[in-house]
Amino acid sequence: MDPAQTQRNARSEVKRILVAVDTSPQSVRAAEYVRRMALPHARIRIVSVAENPRTLLPLGSMADAELQVARDELTRDAENAVARARSIFADAGIDVESEVIQPSRQGGYTANALIDAGAQWKADLLVVGARQHHGMLRWVEGTVSEYVTTEAPCSILVVPAGYEADIGPSPQRILFALDGSAASLSALHFGLRLARPESRLRAIYVVDRAVRLTDFVPIHVLQQAFIEEGHAALAAAASAFAELSNHAETVLVKTEPVNDDVPHTIVRDAERWHADLLVVGTHGRRGVARWLLGSVAARTARLARTPLLLARPT
Incomplete structure (x- = not known):
């Protein structure tokens, strides 16, 4: 096909x-x-x-x-x-x-x-x-x-309410935020159902570099784990994109070392890339640190000024 x-x-x-x-x-x-x-x-x-x-x-x-x-x-x-x-x-x-x-x-x-x-x-x-x-x-x-x-x-x-762009044929630019979980990959596949033939696709994985007082594992150890998980997640996204004719890219992005977190980084990337649809999985957590970081999807929903698809696992 x-x-x-x-x-x-x-x-x-x-x-x-x-x-x-x-x-x-x-x-x-x-x-x-x-x-x-x-x-x-x-x-x-x-x-x-x-x-x-x-x-x-x-x-x-x-x-x-x-x-x-x-x-x-x-x-x-x-x-x-x-x-x-x-x-x-x-x-x-x-x-x-x-x-x-x-x-x-x-x-x-x-x-x-x-x-x-x-x-x-x-x-x-x-x-x-x-x-x-x-x-x-x-x-x-x-x-x-x-x-x-x-x-x-x-x-x-x-x-x-914060989405103020003119609404044209949608979505033209879809950003998928992956976290290495099966839920986020399922969200990517669901989001692709909404893609137009001319839609541009971008998958990101956020490496969390922010140091917090609650961290008890050395930050460089967590970063390396995130990087390895991110490469695997983005490879899965690239495989899904390869089945389509759309222009697509996969990117490893990083939080700032201090006063930053994953939801803010996702929202910034969506705005800088001018996404008109942001896709996250509702049941995903942050891989090896999921029990430390809570629900990224819920916090992203509170911050996003881009239409946000909270995709349930299928």
Whole structure:
């Protein structure tokens, strides 16, 4: 099979995209980003959660009549958000359906409602727009994020508020952040399904050189281990890229010796390279030091100003 055909087959596997929207401008940006992705055979389902007023206000602070007024207003907001998102896809030639979800009828929460919607529809990808530290990003950060990223039935694409570039045919420049784990390699293969024939591809592995007070292994020993692991990870990426016709590169990058870390280095590289999609694995840790460094993916999500694909292992 020729490389172009291989790429077309890989991309066609992302067939069901669930786009979660609210009334924020970030939701519009997220919908526009999906609209410009070259996935003509995909099905798009737009959902908005009419939040449960009982989860927004202290229990007992509102009478039943007031709760119903609040519930009606939240429902109208969700309906308007869905209508606005549908209009973005009006001339896209894509199969689009939509739904307003009412978790208040079951006394549920927004994150749980979204997870259930993805599972019931068997989504391949969940897309959200996010304000850093506010709004929908609560689904992918903090204590909620750990639950969502482990329980969500699919990968998550976050289009952050800080992404200010013009949205053209997307993605044109995809950056894959590898950490040597099977999860990050799986994320690379998932991200390649979204690549366009003309997309430029870049895989990086970050060698962590930053000295911390918690380090009890000499830093030069860790660096050498990272370098060896990085070469292996990048070789695997190069092998995957070799099957495609895209322009591709693999690069070993390094943190600064002090006051730096892996997430900041990934975000800097994405911005310097002008990536319009950053791909990380949600369950990966940092190889030989994974129990020291925690979740790189979660911290990258809080920092990134580039659309971020949190890819679940497949």
